[in-house]
Amino acid sequence: MSAFKVSYRLSPLFHDLLFISSRSSSPLSLLQSRLFSAHNTRPSSGTFMEVVKAALSHVYATQERAVIRAEQKSYGYAQIVASAVNISNLLHDADVKTVNEGCTASGSAEVVNGSRYLHGTRVGIVAKPSAEFVGAILGTWLRGGVAVPLAISYPESELLHVMNDSDVSMILSTPEHQETMENVAAKCSAKVSLIPTVTSMPSNNMFSEHSREEAIGLVVELIREIEDSCMIKGDDPALILYTSGTTGKPKGVVHTHKSIIAQVQILSEAWEYTNNDQFLHCLPLHHVHGLFNALFAPLYAGSVVEFMPKFSVRGVWQRWRDSYPKDGNKAADAITLFTGVPTMYTRLLQGYQTMDSDLQKACASAANQLRLMMCGSSALPFPVMKQWEEITGHRLLERYGMTEFVMAISNPLHGVRKGGTVGKPLPRVEVKILAEDGSEVGTRGVGELCVRSPSLFKEYWKLPKVTEESFTDDGFFKTGDTVTTDEDGYYVILGRTNADIMKVGGYKLSALEIEAILLEHKAVSECCILGLLDEDYGEIVCAIIAPHADARSSAEQEQKPAITLEDLRSWSKDKLAPYKIPTKLFLWDSLPRNAMGKVNKKEIKKLLEQQP
Numbered sequence: 001m002s003a004f005k006v007s008y009r010l011s012p013l014f015h016d017l018l019f020i021s022s023r024s025s026s027p028l029s030l031l032q033s034r035l036f037s038a039h040n041t042r043p044s045s046g047t048f049m050e051v052v053k054a055a056l057s058h059v060y061a062t063q064e065r066a067v068i069r070a071e072q073k074s075y076g077y078a079q080i081v082a083s084a085v086n087i088s089n090l091l092h093d094a095d096v097k098t099v100n101e102g103c104t105a106s107g108s109a110e111v112v113n114g115s116r117y118l119h120g121t122r123v124g125i126v127a128k129p130s131a132e133f134v135g136a137i138l139g140t141w142l143r144g145g146v147a148v149p150l151a152i153s154y155p156e157s158e159l160l161h162v163m164n165d166s167d168v169s170m171i172l173s174t175p176e177h178q179e180t181m182e183n184v185a186a187k188c189s190a191k192v193s194l195i196p197t198v199t200s201m202p203s204n205n206m207f208s209e210h211s212r213e214e215a216i217g218l219v220v221e222l223i224r225e226i227e228d229s230c231m232i233k234g235d236d237p238a239l240i241l242y243t244s245g246t247t248g249k250p251k252g253v254v255h256t257h258k259s260i261i262a263q264v265q266i267l268s269e270a271w272e273y274t275n276n277d278q279f280l281h282c283l284p285l286h287h288v289h290g291l292f293n294a295l296f297a298p299l300y301a302g303s304v305v306e307f308m309p310k311f312s313v314r315g316v317w318q319r320w321r322d323s324y325p326k327d328g329n330k331a332a333d334a335i336t337l338f339t340g341v342p343t344m345y346t347r348l349l350q351g352y353q354t355m356d357s358d359l360q361k362a363c364a365s366a367a368n369q370l371r372l373m374m375c376g377s378s379a380l381p382f383p384v385m386k387q388w389e390e391i392t393g394h395r396l397l398e399r400y401g402m403t404e405f406v407m408a409i410s411n412p413l414h415g416v417r418k419g420g421t422v423g424k425p426l427p428r429v430e431v432k433i434l435a436e437d438g439s440e441v442g443t444r445g446v447g448e449l450c451v452r453s454p455s456l457f458k459e460y461w462k463l464p465k466v467t468e469e470s471f472t473d474d475g476f477f478k479t480g481d482t483v484t485t486d487e488d489g490y491y492v493i494l495g496r497t498n499a500d501i502m503k504v505g506g507y508k509l510s511a512l513e514i515e516a517i518l519l520e521h522k523a524v525s526e527c528c529i530l531g532l533l534d535e536d537y538g539e540i541v542c543a544i545i546a547p548h549a550d551a552r553s554s555a556e557q558e559q560k561p562a563i564t565l566e567d568l569r570s571w572s573k574d575k576l577a578p579y580k581i582p583t584k585l586f587l588w589d590s591l592p593r594n595a596m597g598k599v600n601k602k603e604i605k606k607l608l609e610q611q612p
C-alpha cells in the first residue's frame with residue numbers, strides 16, 4: 001500500500017475523487033494542468049492552501065525529494081500530505097467538542113457534503129519537531145481547526161494555563177508525551193489522540209511515478225474541495241501562539257490563514273529562500289522564529305527542513321562538516337541555511353574554542369560555505385557577532401520580530417548588515433516611532449515602535465480590550481519596544497519599555513545598550529542589566545553577570561570573585577556615561593533563560609527586590 005492510501009473520509013466527494021485518482025494512472029502532466037488551471041481560474045484563497053500549492057509547484061520543478069528530514073529519516077510531500085489527511089480524518093471521527101467561545105469566526109461546527117468542519121475549535125499539538133508535528137498542524141487546518149502548538153518543556157501549571165485559556169478540545173500528541181498529556185487533559189476536559197507515525201520515504205528517496213501522481217492528485221483535489229466548500233477563509237483563525245510572558249502573563253496571539261501566508265511570502269522574498277535551500281532546524285516550534293522563519297516559509301519556498309530536535313553544539317558543527325567535508329566539496333544533503341537565537345551562537349563559539357586546530361579549520365571552512373546564517377529573538381551581542389564573522393566569514397543577519405506580527409525589520413540579504421541594529425522594514429511592512437504623547441518622532445528620535453503589516457495578528461485570544469488598546473487608530477500595532485534609528489535609517493532596539501528601559505535619576509537608560517558594552521569585558525560571559533527600585537534615584541542600574549568559566553576558575557584559585565563592582569566600574573569609565581555604570585553587581589553561574597534563550601527580567605527583579 002502506498003504511503004498516502006489513508007482512509008479518505010474528508011467528504012464523499014473527496015472520497016470519490018481519490019478513488020478515481022488512485023485507480024487511474026493519469027499522466028503527471030494531466031494532474032499538473034489541473035492544478036495550474038486551478039491556479040489560473042481562481043483568485044487566491046488567502047489560506048494555507050497557497051502554501052500547499054506553492055509546495056506542489058516545487059514538486060513539478062524538481063524530482064520528488066525529501067521536504068522534511070528528522071532522525072535519519074526523510075519525508076516527501078506525499079507522506080506529509082498523507083499524514084495531514086490522516087489527522088484530518090481523525091479529528092472528523094473523534095467527536096471533538098466544537099468550542100467557539102471567544103473566537104470571532106462565525107458559526108459552529110458545520111457539516112458540508114457529509115463532512116464535519118471544526119470551525120475554529122482549538123486543537124493542541126504536542127510533538128517534538130518532526131514530520132508528525134507538521135502533519136498535525138496541516139491536518140488541523142484541513143479540518144478547519146485552530147492549531148495551538150504546546151511547549152513540551154512547559155511545567156504542568158503553564159500547560160494547564162495555555163490549555164484552559166485557549167479552551168483546547170483535543171490534544172494531538174506523540175506517544176512519548178501521552179501520559180503527561182492525559183493527566184493534564186483530564187484537568188481541562190480535553191481529549192488526547194495519538195498522532196499516527198508518519199511513514200518515511202523509501203530509502204532511495206524516490207517515489208515511483210505512479211505514487212507521485214497519486215500524491216499530487218490527492219493534494220489537487222483536496223485544494224479544490226476546500227476552496228469550493230469555502231469552509232476555510234483567509235480571515236479565519238488558524239493558529240494561537242502564546243507569548244513568552246517576559247513582560248506579563250502569556251497571552252494567546254491569534255494568527256489567521258491570511259496573516260500566515262503573508263508572512264511566509266514576505267520572508268521567502270526577503271531572504272530568497274528557494275528549493276535549493278536546506279535548513280538545519282534547532283528551534284522550538286511554539287514560537288514564531290522556529291515556526292515561521294525556519295518551517296512555514298521554507299516549506300512555502302520548497303526548501304528542505306532538517307530537524308535537530310535538541311540543539312547540540314557538537315551536533316551542529318558535525319552536521320556542517322558532513323555537509324562540506326573538504327574545501328569545495330558538498331554533500332547532496334548539504335545544509336545551506338541556519339537561524340538561531342544569540343545564545344546558540346555563543347555556545348557554538350564556546351564549543352569551537354575547545355576543539356583542536358584541525359577540527360577548528362574543518363568547522364570554520366564548512367560553516368563558511370552555508371548560504372546564510374541568521375540571528376534574532378533577542379539582541380545579538382556585538383562581540384559574538386564579531387567573533388562569529390572572524391571564524392566563519394559570516395556576518396550574521398540580525399532581524400527583529402514578535403509573536404504578534406512575526407518578523408518586521410531585517411538587516412539586508414544583500415547590502416550592509418550593521419551590528420547593533422536590526423536593519424530596515426521588510427517588504428510590505430510599515431513602521432513608525434511614536435513619542436509618549438502619540439506624536440511621531442523625527443529622524444533619530446526615540447520612542448515606541450509601531451508596526452502595520454499584512455502579517456499582523458488578528459487579536460489576543462479572549463482579550464478584546466487588550467487587543468483594542470494595542471493598536472493605534474490607524475491600525476499600527478504598538479510593540480512596547482523602545483527604538484531609534486541610526487544615521488543610515490537602520491533601526492536600533494533599545495529594549496522592552498517596561499523591562500529594559502530604566503529611569504535612573506531623571507535619565508531614561510537602555511539596559512540593552514549597557515549589556516552590549518559589558519559583554520565586551522573579558523571576564524563576562526553573560527550579562528543582564530535591570531533597574532532596581534531606589535528611594536533616591538527612582539531606580540539604580542543593577543548588573544547580573546555570569547563570568548566565563550576560566551575567569552571563574554582562576555578567581556577560585558586566588559580565592560577572590562571573578563569580577564568586583566569596583567573592577568567593573570573602573571573598566572566601564574571610558575565606555576559608559578557615569579549615570580549608566582552599574583552601582584550594584586551580582587555574580588551568578590548562569591542566567592535563567594527560557595526556550596528561546598530569553599531572560600525574564602520581571603521575575604528576576606521581583607526576586608531581587610524581595611531580598612533584604
Ligand SMILES: Nc1ncnc2c1ncn2[C@@H]1O[C@H](COP(=O)(O)OP(=O)(O)OP(=O)(O)O)[C@@H](O)[C@H]1O
Pocket residue numbers: 243244245246247248249250251287375376377378379380398399400401402403404422479481493495496598
Ligand atoms: N533582534 C532583536 N534585538 C532585540 N530584541 C529583539 C530582537 N528580536 C526580538 N526581540 C525582542 O523580543 C520581543 C518579542 O518576543 P516575543 O514575542 O517572544 O515576546 P516576549 O518578550 O518574549 O514575551 P511577552 O510578549 O510575553 O513579554 C520583541 O518585542 C523584542 O523586545
